[in-house]
Structure formats: structure tokens, C-alpha cells
Amino acid sequence: MSLPHALLGVLSARPMNGYELTKFFDASTGYVWSAPQSQIYPTLRRMADDGWIAGTRQSRATALRSTVYSITEAGQAELLEWAGHYHPPGPARDAFFLQALYLDMVPTRRAREVLRRFIQHHERAIAEWESQRDALVARETPLLVERLRARPPRQHARIARLKASVFQGEIDRSEALIAWARAQLDLL
Amino acid sequence: MSLPHALLGVLSARPMNGYELTKFFDASTGYVWSAPQSQIYPTLRRMADDGWIAGTRQSRATALRSTVYSITEAGQAELLEWAGHYHPPGPARDAFFLQALYLDMVPTRRAREVLRRFIQHHERAIAEWESQRDALVARETPLLVERLRARPPRQHARIARLKASVFQGEIDRSEALIAWARAQLDLL
Structure with missing residues (x-):
């Protein structure tokens, strides 16, 4: 839904x-x-x-x-x-962590390659989210420009900050995953 | 799959x-x-x-x-x-972050309640993952006990550490999300 x-x-x-x-x-x-x-x-x-x-x-x-x-x-x-209401998430289903449970079974060079590509994916995602976050803070995204026309000016800064912060959340999560994957590379 | x-x-x-x-x-x-x-x-x-x-x-x-x-x-x-092969994840689809994009539209007390329940969910998940992580490090989970019987003893510590570390990854991600949600509560 x-x-x-x-x-x-x-x-x-x-x-x-x-x-x-x-x-x-x-x-x-x-x-x-x-x-x-x-x-x-x-x-x-x-x-x-x-x-x-x-x-x-x-x-x-x-x-x-x-x-x-x-x-x-x-x-x-x-x-x-x-x-305005909390919706509990579905059951835990993370395809990458599932795969990571079996990295001990494959050759180390393959396990390293899997983790390196995981890191690359999140680095690219972070770059996209950062530009979206910065555009929102600057109130430059086309949708935010439209949206703020209908909202009182005294609310503009708060609206932009709250929306930008969602992208910060995506960034924070990806950074945590990159740090974890680097530690996993060391463990291998 | x-x-x-x-x-x-x-x-x-x-x-x-x-x-x-x-x-x-x-x-x-x-x-x-x-x-x-x-x-x-x-x-x-x-x-x-x-x-x-x-x-x-x-x-x-x-x-x-x-x-x-x-x-x-x-x-x-x-x-x-x-x-042994990297599988790119599907497109970004995070139901909670989607909802978070619209928290500026609801009464602040409702937005706070949504974020507080999100934090509670992740705190509970962390507690479960921590006990799973610790049981793996101690080589006490029933499946790991079975699995290690067929693997050379010199590999046991590495296998247990690598599997336990997957749960550490889940914990690290949830901790990043909790820290983000707390910052979001301050922003409101």
C-alpha cells in the first residue's frame, strides 16, 4: 500500500x-x-x-x-x-545479510569481491542521497518549490529541513553498512 | 529467490x-x-x-x-x-522513510509517536540480534553446533565469527536508524 x-x-x-x-x-x-x-x-x-x-x-x-x-x-x-500513524514493518528479510551468512563457504577472493561491490553500491547511493538532501536544504527541488507556494513562509525552513533529514537517514544507514562491510573484509 | x-x-x-x-x-x-x-x-x-x-x-x-x-x-x-557472486539489490523502497517524508504535515505529537515506535521496534530487534550474535560467538546455536561437526576444527572460530558478524551488521544498521530517529525528534 x-x-x-x-x-x-x-x-x-x-x-x-x-x-x-x-x-x-x-x-x-x-x-x-x-x-x-x-x-x-x-x-x-x-x-x-x-x-x-x-x-x-x-x-x-x-x-x-x-x-x-x-x-x-x-x-x-x-x-x-x-x-500520522506508525505502521509496523514486515518480517526481517534482508537478502544481502542472508548471503553474508554463507560467505565463510566461498573462496575468500569471492567473498571479498561480494563485499566490495556491496560497498560500491552504497557509496553510489550515498552520493545520490547527498545531492537530494542538499537540494532540499537549499529549497531547490522542483516539487518542494511547488509545495512551499501553498504553505505559510514561516513553515518553509522546517518543512525543508524535515524532508532533507529523511535523505540524511538513508545516508546514515548506508554509512553504517559500509563500515560493517569494511570490518567484515578485515575478518575474512 | x-x-x-x-x-x-x-x-x-x-x-x-x-x-x-x-x-x-x-x-x-x-x-x-x-x-x-x-x-x-x-x-x-x-x-x-x-x-x-x-x-x-x-x-x-x-x-x-x-x-x-x-x-x-x-x-x-x-x-x-x-x-559467491554479488546480487544487486532491487530499487530503493523503504516504507518508513517514505512516511517520514510527510511527517511535517501531521500534528507534532503524532509525528513524535511515529518516531518513538520506530525507535522501540529497532531496540527490540537489536536485543534479539545481540543474543543471536552472542550465541554464535559462543558456538552455542543448535545449527552451528551441527554445522561445525562437518568442518575442520581449525576453521571453527572463523566460521562462528563471520556468522556472528552478520548479526552485528543488523545491529549497526538499527543503531544508525535509532540515532537518526532521535535527531529527527529534535528537529520536530
Whole structure:
């Protein structure tokens, strides 16, 4: 149930057509909850069926831009209900840690290669998250610019800081994993 | 494709019946990749069809204990192939960080409650992982005891340390998330 809420979150900034929505999504929320375009359109249709968003057809527009979606009162209530309550995570399922349980069985050079590629993956992720964090602090991401238009100026700094800090959380987690993988390399 | 490899990993210790397998699984690998019993039996049947494990029926045994499964040469090769190569993770999808992007929209007391319960969840997880880590270092977990019987004594310390360290990785990650959530509470 996370993609509908991710899309509600984007649409809570302002009404937009499907083309804009996927653009904004890919450049913001998508870094935390990624989804292919093939999932976004069917999800929007279900959300409209559920009354969380309303689509208005624009005449004389290309197919992708023909419908402007806006969040309804019910959608706004759903977004706040979801964001305001804790949802316990599913059972622990970490594919990499599972694999790591068996690194003692493979040749050391293979185990080292697996850990090195794990470190590289997280280093690349950190670089992406850092640029997203910095753009949010500077209030330069396209979605945040749109969103702040509708919020009182005295709240702007807090909103930007809280959102940027989510990316800091992703960074902190990846840094902890890199430090662990380096210690694991030493153990091998 | 992780559950079959998790089960291969357990069966690589020694042949065992379904009852033992689920017991060992729940007390070891299951902490990293949890799976309900309802998933384990169909997966075992598919693994037997694929030739990764072989089941031998024991006469005069109760239903649950009637088949003893052992890993085949093909299964052992698959386990080592999987463990020895890096598998890139799927796209970033973190339900909690997604929710955290919208904590600025809800009343502060609700946002604080969400973060406090997130911290509690990770504190409980850390306690479980710590006891698993310590039992592995002490070479006291039932599966490790079985596994070490078939491995040369000079390798025992390294095997125990490497497996214990996986739980340290889970702990390190959860500690990073708790520290982040506390900073987020201050930001609110």
C-alpha cells in the first residue's frame, strides 16, 4: 500500500497531469520508494476509483497530458491518517545479510569481491542521497518549490529541513553498512 | 529467490526432516530472512523438483518427520554460486522513510509517536540480534553446533565469527536508524 501514499504525497503539492506527476515523482519521492511508470498509471486509476484523487480531462491535449489529477478531501485525509500513524514493518528479510551468512563457504577472493561491490553500491547511493538532501536544504527541488507556494513562509525552513533529514537517514544507514562491510573484509 | 537459498544454507549443515528444518530455520537464518512454515514446504517441493535437494521417505514415522531432506551436489553448487557472486539489490523502497517524508504535515505529537515506535521496534530487534550474535560467538546455536561437526576444527572460530558478524551488521544498521530517529525528534 505504499505507492498510492507516495503518489498522494506528490499530488498534495498541487494538481498535475500524469506527465508532470511521473517527472516530480522520479525527482523526489522516487528516491525513497521507486516505482516504474508502468505501475504509476494503474495505481492512479485505482486511487481515482477509491475517491482519493479526481481526474479532470483537458480537451486538445496529448494523451499523456490529457488528465489533470488533484487530491480530494478523502485523499488528503488518507494521506494524513497514514503519515500520522506508525505502521509496523514486515518480517526481517534482508537478502544481502542472508548471503553474508554463507560467505565463510566461498573462496575468500569471492567473498571479498561480494563485499566490495556491496560497498560500491552504497557509496553510489550515498552520493545520490547527498545531492537530494542538499537540494532540499537549499529549497531547490522542483516539487518542494511547488509545495512551499501553498504553505505559510514561516513553515518553509522546517518543512525543508524535515524532508532533507529523511535523505540524511538513508545516508546514515548506508554509512553504517559500509563500515560493517569494511570490518567484515578485515575478518575474512 | 532468497528462500530456497536460505533453506539450502540450513540443509548444508546436515540432512534433516521437515520438522527439524523449520526448527533450525526459525532459530537461525529466519532472523535474517523470515518465512512462515506455509512457505517452507512448497519451496522444499520445488527445490526437490529442481534437483537441489533429495527427500528420502522414512517408513514408520509421523507425517511431518516422514521425509529426510539432504542437499544434492547440484544444490551445494547452487548455494556456493549464489553465495559467491554479488546480487544487486532491487530499487530503493523503504516504507518508513517514505512516511517520514510527510511527517511535517501531521500534528507534532503524532509525528513524535511515529518516531518513538520506530525507535522501540529497532531496540527490540537489536536485543534479539545481540543474543543471536552472542550465541554464535559462543558456538552455542543448535545449527552451528551441527554445522561445525562437518568442518575442520581449525576453521571453527572463523566460521562462528563471520556468522556472528552478520548479526552485528543488523545491529549497526538499527543503531544508525535509532540515532537518526532521535535527531529527527529534535528537529520536530
